Amino acid sequence: MLYAMTDLSTALRPSQLWKQLPPDRRLLAADAFWRDDNALAEQAEAVALIAQRIKFRLKSVQAMPVEKKARQLVALPAASELVAARLLVAYHLVHQRPMMARFLDALGIRHEDGLIAEEEVTAPPADRLRAAARTLAEACPADDVSLYFSTLLWQDPETWGGLADLPQPSGTSPAVPPQRA
DSSP, rough: OOOOOOGGSSSHHHHHHHSSSOHHHHHHHHOOOHTTTTTTHHHHHHHHHHHHHHHHOOOHHHHOOOOHHHHHHHHHHHOHHHHHHHHHHHHHHOOHHHHHHHHHHHHHHEETTTTTTEEEEEEEOOHHHHHHHHHHHHHHHHHHHHHHHHHHHHOOOOHHHGOOOOSSTTOOOOOOOOOOO
């Protein structure tokens, strides 16, 4: 059974999506985040938050191995919208490239390994977006598709706003399901 995602005004923010990710995916995202050369500003913010939480100097946190910083980041009670958004992007770039590529292929959008090749992308027509979403939903886990669509919505609502009205596979929330015990 399918149901529609919520509209953008009620969609979950990146920090809410981050909080709802299962611990194993949060750890994967945090590891990807610390290895992302394009996340320096967000990493500096995260270093400061970790240092404050564990009462370490900034330099001590910066010197930690990536794995330890990833665990510390996952243990933070909250992340800012900027840090959470970068965590989600890093997760997708490292762990969900095939899914991203499949979606862009289904839309007929040129890309390089899941990254859009064009500088400007226009919003896909509703029928193509619906067909591409269905293709992805049939090929990938529902939670992954839902998280990807929610991330796209927050990254670029003008281009991907049509995703807010599209059906999602049953068994998912408009973002990702709450953590399971």
